[in-house]
Amino acid sequence: MNMEEIIESYVCRPCKVAVIGASQKQDRPVFGVMEYLKGQNFDLYPVNPSIAGEEVLGFLCYSSLSEVPENVDVVCLFVSPRHQEPILEEIRKLPYKPVVWMQPGAENDEAERKLTEEGYTVVKGACIMMTHQVYCAGD
Numbered sequence: 161m162n163m164e165e166i167i168e169s170y171v172c173r174p175c176k177v178a179v180i181g182a183s184q185k186q187d188r189p190v191f192g193v194m195e196y197l198k199g200q201n202f203d204l205y206p207v208n209p210s211i212a213g214e215e216v217l218g219f220l221c222y223s224s225l226s227e228v229p230e231n232v233d234v235v236c237l238f239v240s241p242r243h244q245e246p247i248l249e250e251i252r253k254l255p256y257k258p259v260v261w262m263q264p265g266a267e268n269d270e271a272e273r274k275l276t277e278e279g280y281t282v283v284k285g286a287c288i289m290m291t292h293q294v295y296c297a298g299d
Contacts, residue, residue, distance in 0.1 A: 161281045170233050172296035174201040178228055180247055181238030182206030182216050190238040193289045225250040236261045241268040
């Protein structure tokens with residue numbers, strides 16, 4: 161799937177997004193992105209073990225990706241590469257292959273290469289919110 165298809169299928173149309181590294185702190189970039197996506201009617205599934213069971217912008221937070229009760233379209237990573245391995249293993253255990261979106265600061269060349277070889281679609285270095293603002297603002 162190329163970037164144009166990803167944008168058309170998962171960015172310009174509200175979809176289900178697991179947000180790895182979600183935060184309740186309003187000064188964090190992840191909070192601003194989640195707030196924007198919520199305003200665009202995306203279904204968000206915050207994931208952060210330190211705030212599991214609490215809410216972020218009205219969405220229940222899960223401790224791990226495996227606890228999310230729905231199949232998500234996109235797994236959006238807001239965690240640094242050194243903390244990604246357990247998350248990547250969880251992604252691999254899912255019975256489906258979501259798009260893996262590595263937000264700026266979460267880029268991981270080795271993980272991108274491996275996931276791509278395994279048949280996953282990976283977006284690296286682009287912000288999902290900014291991508292929506294650029295390509296979907298008038299939709």
